[in-house]
Amino acid sequence: MAKKGQKFNKISLETKLEICKKHFEEYIPETPLAREYNLPIGTVRYIFNNYKIEYGFQRKPTGRPKEKDLTKEDYKERYEILKKYQAFLKAQRERK
Numbered sequence: 001m002a003k004k005g006q007k008f009n010k011i012s013l014e015t016k017l018e019i020c021k022k023h024f025e026e027y028i029p030e031t032p033l034a035r036e037y038n039l040p041i042g043t044v045r046y047i048f049n050n051y052k053i054e055y056g057f058q059r060k061p062t063g064r065p066k067e068k069d070l071t072k073e074d075y076k077e078r079y080e081i082l083k084k085y086q087a088f089l090k091a092q093r094e095r096k
Helices: 013-024 030-037 041-052 072-095
Strands: none
Touching: 013 030, 013 041, 030 041
8 A cells, every 4th residue: 555655656658568568479577577677576467467458557547437417307317216216115114
């Protein structure tokens, strides 16, 4: 886990592709590559895993996805669904 005030090293896309090319095409192991580029072995493995997943070197967005702009009709539809759900829950409670 990162510590407060920690600086992160950014590795360029060209360097990542170069490391992956040396590993997958020239069959150079992880440890010598990590020493050559002065990177931690975990970072090199992380790069390899992302390379295997269709060159996905960019980090995935975190958090809740943003909703599109909602119109009045969308809000009315959501309200109707909520009313039906609340009625359903009330019926379930009365049934017990």
